[in-house]
Amino acid sequence: MYIKKKKDADPLETPKWVNKNKAGVDVNEVAFINWSSGGSNSISAIVSGSSKLDYTYRNFIWNSSLNTRYGINQQESEPLKKTDDLFEINSSIGYQKSKGSMWYYSSRLNFKTQYANGYSYPDTSNPISKFMAPGYMFFGGGMEYGKDLKRLSLYASPLTFKSTFVLDERLANAGAFGVTPAVYDDEGNVLIPGDKVREELGILITNYYELDVAKNVMLKSTTNLYTDYINSFGNVDVDWEVVMDFKVNNFIKATLGSHLKYDNDVKTLVVIDEEASEYGEGGAKVQWRQILGIGFVVDF
Template sequence: MKYYILILFCFSIQFAIAQPDSLFIKKKLVVIDSTATPRWVNKNKAGIDLNEVAFVNWSSGGSNSISAIFHGKSSLVYTYHDFIWNSTLNTRYGINQQESEPLKKTDDLFELNSSVGYKRSKKSKWYYSARLNFKTQFANGYSYPDTSNPISRFMAPGYMFFGGGMEYGKDIKKLSIYISPLTFKATFVLDDNLANSGAFGVTPAVYDDEGNILIPGDKVREELGILVTNYYEAELAKNVTLKSTASFYTDYLNSFGNIDVDWEVFIGFKVNNFIKASLGSHLKYDNDVKTQVVINEDEDEYAEAGAKVQWRQLLGIGFVVDF
């Protein structure tokens, strides 16, 4: 499936000119609405967060380790009169090395967001809006120390949301509340083994008594439901910013009322234009993502344990470049 998304950005400028008239000087204010002339601005940011621990003859013991998270963000915003088109690309990839243990992945994200909005008047704070969100990962994910059986891959899973609704925000860049009563969600599991096992909520394969596949597992799960998202950005103190992004989704046809939650909170600490620290929290719950418990460890027998809340915490200091 191919998606071609055009994203542009423009912002408005106002200025006044003064003209003399007869014996008195009268100032005539001429307001130029530059939104009538489409313009765009592309903003890019890339950085790396590092964390390192080393020990030499340390009496309490410990393991030397180093971890890094590479991250990048690109945005384009286009405005023309009361029309706005905003798109962002977010990428993250984190690794950890601890002494003689194998290299481990700690973070992995490829996310594209694009939203189109139109308001009926300049005084209105409500936008008629449509949104597209696509999210997946770059590399294989494992349940360490087992690195022979991936539990996730590129496009396994992959998530896509597309729908329309209303968006409210006195400043669409700093505050946004989006309500979409009709949003299509697709979950992609483009890996045969994961699809056959029914990972991430897709229909699993059907086997015969000898373990042969009669009907392969589905690679796409489709849902239609209601989506509510919120974005908020605030300056807590000088050089300290808070960013919160929350998403809530429930499917009309399958288990209506079971709400998928995706909530990220990041606090940024600016040391200077290049050095920054961050503290983050990421909480997720998806009723379609089931956990497993071990029944017989010797024979690798597992049983489904249902969905559980997922949470991770991030802390790092790093180097960031805007361009």
């Protein structure tokens, strides 16, 4: 009598949840006592946290993450300055037609804003950004390619909705971050308030790549390219971040990073009348910041 052996159970047949959390603090400090070359005492810190939740079941995947950072800098008698500020939520769901395929039908949601007011220092009386001013939300669907999506992912969406929120009345009236500015009469009175939401429909291409450069040295690159169909098709918004993590041990790490952005809708604000909080619009510029820090990190 022949009895057919039962195949080994596929681990993906059972729903699987994986949760990873990380918290860290980067601190930099410089102090001088009778230093002949001169210098200013300073201390800066960045507190960061992230939480990832991954779900797999058969040919479905669902990945969600929460990222947050806040950094400050203090130099002797100068006012406390903000150096970093982020609140970001990501969620993506994908369907793999066959388990051997490296292509996924995918849909993504991204939302980001900041916690506190931002200023063009040394002026701390007129915020140039606030919580939900701006706030950004992307939502769309397309195709994603990658053998291991946690280390290499290329996503293309021909239909992605982008919403820009500027919920502060003063910044909205000034037309900050690409929203339609207010209409004024000859005496400077507001006839039509500025829009607080700008909506776009366009193409989004994103790429994520991880590379082990050497032992305990990892390179991470994230690139986002977006262009709007209606308003300025072909004018590409760029958001490119490269981070190198140097792992000393399980609790101490060093980070070196570069973040480059360009958004044609984000114009430079020029102060026309400081007392009346009146701003004019300058041109869009390439934005860039560099990060270097040593700190503690805890995985849980």
